[in-house]
Amino acid sequence: MEFIPYGRQNITEKDIDAVVNVLKSDYLTQGPKVPEFEQAIKNHCVVRHALAMNSATSALHVACLALGVGEGDIVWTTPITFVASANCALYCGATVDFVDIDPQTYNLSVKSLEQKLKEAKEQDKLPKVVIPVHLCGQPCDMEAIHALSQKFGFSVIEDASHAIGGSYQNKPIGNCQYSDITIFSFHPVKIITTAEGGVATTNNDELAQKMDLLRSHGITRDTDLMTHEPDGPWYYQQIDLGFNYRMTEMQAALGVSQIQRLQSITESRHKIAQRYNEQLASLPVVTPFQIQESYSGLHLYVIRLKLDEIKPTHLEVFQSLRAANIGVNLHYIPVHLQPYYQKNFSFQIGDFPQAEQYYREAISLPLYPDLTEEQQDYIVETLEGILKND
Numbered sequence: 001m002e003f004i005p006y007g008r009q010n011i012t013e014k015d016i017d018a019v020v021n022v023l024k025s026d027y028l029t030q031g032p033k034v035p036e037f038e039q040a041i042k043n044h045c046v047v048r049h050a051l052a053m054n055s056a057t058s059a060l061h062v063a064c065l066a067l068g069v070g071e072g073d074i075v076w077t078t079p080i081t082f083v084a085s086a087n088c089a090l091y092c093g094a095t096v097d098f099v100d101i102d103p104q105t106y107n108l109s110v111k112s113l114e115q116k117l118k119e120a121k122e123q124d125k126l127p128k129v130v131i132p133v134h135l136c137g138q139p140c141d142m143e144a145i146h147a148l149s150q151k152f153g154f155s156v157i158e159d160a161s162h163a164i165g166g167s168y169q170n171k172p173i174g175n176c177q178y179s180d181i182t183i184f185s186f187h188p189v190k191i192i193t194t195a196e197g198g199v200a201t202t203n204n205d206e207l208a209q210k211m212d213l214l215r216s217h218g219i220t221r222d223t224d225l226m227t228h229e230p231d232g233p234w235y236y237q238q239i240d241l242g243f244n245y246r247m248t249e250m251q252a253a254l255g256v257s258q259i260q261r262l263q264s265i266t267e268s269r270h271k272i273a274q275r276y277n278e279q280l281a282s283l284p285v286v287t288p289f290q291i292q293e294s295y296s297g298l299h300l301y302v303i304r305l306k307l308d309e310i311k312p313t314h315l316e317v318f319q320s321l322r323a324a325n326i327g328v329n330l331h332y333i334p335v336h337l338q339p340y341y342q343k344n345f346s347f348q349i350g351d352f353p354q355a356e357q358y359y360r361e362a363i364s365l366p367l368y369p370d371l372t373e374e375q376q377d378y379i380v381e382t383l384e385g386i387l388k389n390d
């Protein structure tokens, strides 16, 4: 069997034509395609603003800045996420703390969040922003998180890097009903891709304006924002310290083409996941839990090994799958155990026990639209053989 990656982009001739057409056009950057992609995101999410950037990491950074995160502030997120969900706060000079995960959904536990908020309030150490991550595409309990944000006075950024195409309470992820800002990633392993790329959505005009400035050097051509009348037609003003986080026209054109297939891509992910659910039901693994009133974007299919029911270790199962050309992965190494975080913020083993337990058992199986039934059968048979090996 040829190598099967854990995730892979789905590219059609139409996608290729869309990118090539941009290359033949006048604008490779700062043209019409970025606004077109943003409009497509706004339509899909039913949200007021969408700001495309060169990555979700950049979008997380400017989202934190727009919400006023700076030195002396604390940002909370989940330890089971990609490091970018936490790093964004550090870029702003703030510090990071974590909330342990729910053992069933693997998302940030709302119960732990509430408990930690109560303790933080007493110590006068409440977070400025909380960043829930919709792990694997499964939406967090946003209504409850939003209620806590009102009670304790913090802002909410949804890291929906795994979740475009999903919905919560029958509304599309990204509509920001229960958050200030939502972030999507379009890295090739994610649900749809722009090669590199990210988008921030919000219903708040002021936040949108700030993020728009910050993604392009803090420069404006809007006379309403200038300190005085323009010196001439060439004039622009830098009114904040921003970055070059712009998305290119080729990326946006790919995004416009990809988002048209979002529904069918998400449906094919669900079909594959459903097949895994059935095929793995009798094996000593925990299959993903699906919460009610939501539809997952299904970026990842994570199983947990029932280690007390099998002979091989987690590492051995993982290595055997890789040896069989199955590109399993592990999402994620708890962020608080990364050397950078341990060294600079003195996090320790044992700080977030549910996250650490998850890390000892989790394996992401391959999941992407072009995964064939034959490949999937091979994955399941191989896994079964490894688990039954005694």
Ligand SMILES: *Cc1c(COP(=O)(O)O)cnc(C)c1O
Pocket (backbone or CB within 6 Å): 054, 055, 056, 057, 058, 081, 082, 084, 085, 133, 159, 161, 162, 184, 185, 186, 187, 196, 197, 198
């Ligand atoms: C991929 C990912 C990011 C970063 O996305 P980029 O577009 O690669 O910067 C952030 N958060 C989560 C949860 C991710 O999976």
